[in-house]
Amino acid sequence: MILQKFLLRLITMAVTLFGVAVVVFIVIRVAPGDPIAMMLPPGAGPEDIARLRALYGLDKSLPHQFLIWLGGVVQGDFGTSISLRQDVLSLVLGRLPATLELATVALLIALIIGGPLAVIGARERGTAVEAGIDVAGGAALSIPDFLWGLVLILLFGVLAPIFEISGRVSPSLDLPFSTQFYLVESILRLRFDLTADLLSHMFMPALALALPLAAIITLLLKQSLKEVMDLDYVVLARVKGFSETQVILREALKNAALPTLTLIGVQFTFLIGGTVIVERLFSYEGLGNMAIDAVINRDLPLIQGIVLVFALIFVLINLAVDLSYALLNPRLRHG
Amino acid sequence: MNARPSCLSISGLTAILPNGSRVLRSVSLDVKPGEVHALVGESGAGKSMIGKALLGVLPPSVRQVEGSIALEGTELETLGAAARRRLIGARTALIPQDPLTALNPSRRIGPQMSDRLTHILGWPAERARNRIREMLAEVHIREPDRVIAAYPHELSGGMRQRVLIAAAFAAEPRLIVADEPTTALDVTVQKQILRLIADLQRQHGTAILFVTHDLGVVAKISQSVTVLYAGMVVERAPTPALFATPQHAYTRALMAATPRYTDPASSLQPVGSAVLAELALEVQNADNEWKRAHG
Numbered sequence: 108m109i110l111q112k113f114l115l116r117l118i119t120m121a122v123t124l125f126g127v128a129v130v131v132f133i134v135i136r137v138a139p140g141d142p143i144a145m146m147l148p149p150g151a152g153p154e155d156i157a158r159l160r161a162l163y164g165l166d167k168s169l170p171h172q173f174l175i176w177l178g179g180v181v182q183g184d185f186g187t188s189i190s191l192r193q194d195v196l197s198l199v200l201g202r203l204p205a206t207l208e209l210a211t212v213a214l215l216i217a218l219i220i221g222g223p224l225a226v227i228g229a230r231e232r233g234t235a236v237e238a239g240i241d242v243a244g245g246a247a248l249s250i251p252d253f254l255w256g257l258v259l260i261l262l263f264g265v266l267a268p269i270f271e272i273s274g275r276v277s278p279s280l281d282l283p284f285s286t287q288f289y290l291v292e293s294i295l296r297l298r299f300d301l302t303a304d305l306l307s308h309m310f311m312p313a314l315a316l317a318l319p320l321a322a323i324i325t326l327l328l329k330q331s332l333k334e335v336m337d338l339d340y341v342v343l344a345r346v347k348g349f350s351e352t353q354v355i356l357r358e359a360l361k362n363a364a365l366p367t368l369t370l371i372g373v374q375f376t377f378l379i380g381g382t383v384i385v386e387r388l389f390s391y392e393g394l395g396n397m398a399i400d401a402v403i404n405r406d407l408p409l410i411q412g413i414v415l416v417f418a419l420i421f422v423l424i425n426l427a428v429d430l431s432y433a434l435l436n437p438r439l440r441h442g
Numbered sequence: 443m444n445a446r447p448s449c450l451s452i453s454g455l456t457a458i459l460p461n462g463s464r465v466l467r468s469v470s471l472d473v474k475p476g477e478v479h480a481l482v483g484e485s486g487a488g489k490s491m492i493g494k495a496l497l498g499v500l501p502p503s504v505r506q507v508e509g510s511i512a513l514e515g516t517e518l519e520t521l522g523a524a525a526r527r528r529l530i531g532a533r534t535a536l537i538p539q540d541p542l543t544a545l546n547p548s549r550r551i552g553p554q555m556s557d558r559l560t561h562i563l564g565w566p567a568e569r570a571r572n573r574i575r576e577m578l579a580e581v582h583i584r585e586p587d588r589v590i591a592a593y594p595h596e597l598s599g600g601m602r603q604r605v606l607i608a609a610a611f612a613a614e615p616r617l618i619v620a621d622e623p624t625t626a627l628d629v630t631v632q633k634q635i636l637r638l639i640a641d642l643q644r645q646h647g648t649a650i651l652f653v654t655h656d657l658g659v660v661a662k663i664s665q666s667v668t669v670l671y672a673g674m675v676v677e678r679a680p681t682p683a684l685f686a687t688p689q690h691a692y693t694r695a696l697m698a699a700t701p702r703y704t705d706p707a708s709s710l711q712p713v714g715s716a717v718l719a720e721l722a723l724e725v726q727n728a729d730n731e732w733k734r735a736h737g
């Protein structure tokens with residue numbers, strides 16, 4: 108039964124990824140712009156073009172190209188970047204950790220802001236405090252992440268330059284890292300000076316990405332909490348002598364978190380999508396920044412690789428959401 | 443005339459809705475230590491509202507505007523919010539109407555039963571655990587370990603109500619509010635649960651404010667009664683006296699509608715229109731008087 112569900116899930120994921128691969132493959136080839144033309148120096152002859160096209164396999168028919176590419180992907184070979192002339196997989200894996208760390212920090216910031224505000228709003232329901240939270244949430248929601256990025260640059264980069272405005276880490280620093288997970292490694296190696304530098308670079312892009320999500324978490328979780336607050340078992344907890352805050356944290360939060368959790372999953376994928384522009388804005392050396400370069404250069408193999416990795420992340424996030432949903436809901440776990 | 447302070451003493455309790463209409467109309471009642479005091483009345487009479495008011499869990503739309511509630515001589519009004527909450531948590535308990543919704547679906551039974559002991563009364567975990575097992579035995583649950591580790595949906599309705607009853611008695615409260623504790627249950631289980639509450643009440647000497655609309659249950663379980671209509675006390679008497687010489691026409695009508703007081707399955711029949719007219723007049727008079735007194 109559980110094995111069946113699991114297999115079904117795996118198949119669904121594979122089909123999703125395959126679909127994404129097909130769509131991306133076709134779209135970027137139908138879109139205007141020739142990668143070869145952009146690589147060649149002025150004055151190159153038609154035979155040079157033909158030679159390069161053949162080298163990158165672009166002379167074959169679309170289905171043929173797709174099969175060749177898919178065959179490689181299945182074996183872990185995503186091809187060679189046209190603009191950077193390096194293995195796509197190692198390029199993508201080299202940049203992925205930076206984006207994952209940024210997105211994770213952004214998610215944590217969103218939870219740290221949104222969770223407490225939701226609890227406070229639910230506790231102070233019907234008061235001016237709740238109204239204030241609603242207004243702030245609405246404002247945070249209606250401004251997209253990259254605009255928040257610009258606002259933050261003005262605030263903390265120009266007016267009160269507290270945080271680093273550009274890049275992932277100060278170039279003057281000596282990095283003892285053996286992986287690209289700088290933040291994780293700096294913590295594991297107890298190099299908190301580096302952690303501080305990384306976080307200082309990360310803070311603004313992460314906050315820009317986090318604010319809309321924080322607003323969504325606040326408003327939705329608060330609403331769910333308020334719906335739970337009048338249920339019998341919550342009333343019973345009040346009779347037991349628990350304070351309103353204790354009641355929310357002990358009785359209401361877990362059940363109210365379920366609908367919010369699903370939405371956080373969906374919104375987190377949007378947040379990762381948002382890294383593309385926000386990373387660009389802050390010159391943060393992540394996958395999103397690389398994606399923009401890849402598109403500008405019509406670097407077809409690299410675009411395909413990046414999109415496929417993003418798709419894989421989205422699928423995994425959905426899986427994680429479903430798993431934690433089952434974990435939080437005993438009825439699902441046993442049934 | 444009685445030197446012992448009442449376990450619960452409510453006087454002049456008035457609560458209003460946002461539109462100004464009164465849901466409780468100057469309610470007064472006394473529950474003596476260790477007695478079962480029945481609160482009868484038809485649906486919407488305000489029985490649950492009285493329980494909620496004394497437990498400090500009135501819905502946000504309902505406001506207590508007058509009256510006092512004293513637990514063992516302590517006026518709740520004189521206490522700050524936190525002290526009041528602690529007093530209610532320590533001295534009272536609630537056996538709710540619907541055992542299906544009164545347990546948190548995502549928490550195990552054990553912690554839900556013991557959290558008052560450990561978190562409010564400060565018992566050590568070990569002592570609370572033992573107490574919970576003792577109480578589960580008292581409510582005739584044979585596999586305490588399974589129940590303690592279970593989630594609510596793994597238990598039947600009757601089992602859940604036993605769990606809630608055990609939890610209510612666990613901290614030895616002085617007063618339990620039992621709000622129609624059997625109405626949500628199967629008819630076959632109702633009698634057992636009623637007997638269980640009566641037995642535990644006798645053994646522990648706990649006073650109970652027993653909310654019901656069933657005169658059969660009143661006759662069986664209570665020592666005194668308050669009859670409520672539209673948030674207004676219609677009659678208040680020791681149970682034997684109420685059944686022997688009902689004073690109010692409404693009480694008599696209720697009895698006429700319940701031919702056998704001893705059958706808990708029988709329910710109320712409609713009350714005659716002459717009696718209803720008399721009640722409407724009394725409510726009207728009470729409201730006029732209240733308006734005069736409050737401008």
Ligand SMILES: Nc1ncnc2c1ncn2[C@@H]1O[C@H](COP(=O)(O)OP(=O)(O)OP(=O)(O)O)[C@@H](O)[C@H]1O
Pocket residue numbers: 459465483484485486487488489490491492501502503504655
């Ligand atoms: N949350 C609420 N907000 C406003 N009015 C309410 C609320 N709950 C109940 N009332 C009203 O208060 C009155 C008394 O309700 P209450 O629940 O105390 O009745 P009851 O005697 O317990 O009835 P039942 O036997 O159906 O439980 C009713 O007229 C009801 O409509």
Ligand SMILES: [Mg+2]
Pocket residue numbers: 489490491621
């Ligand atoms: Mg009721």
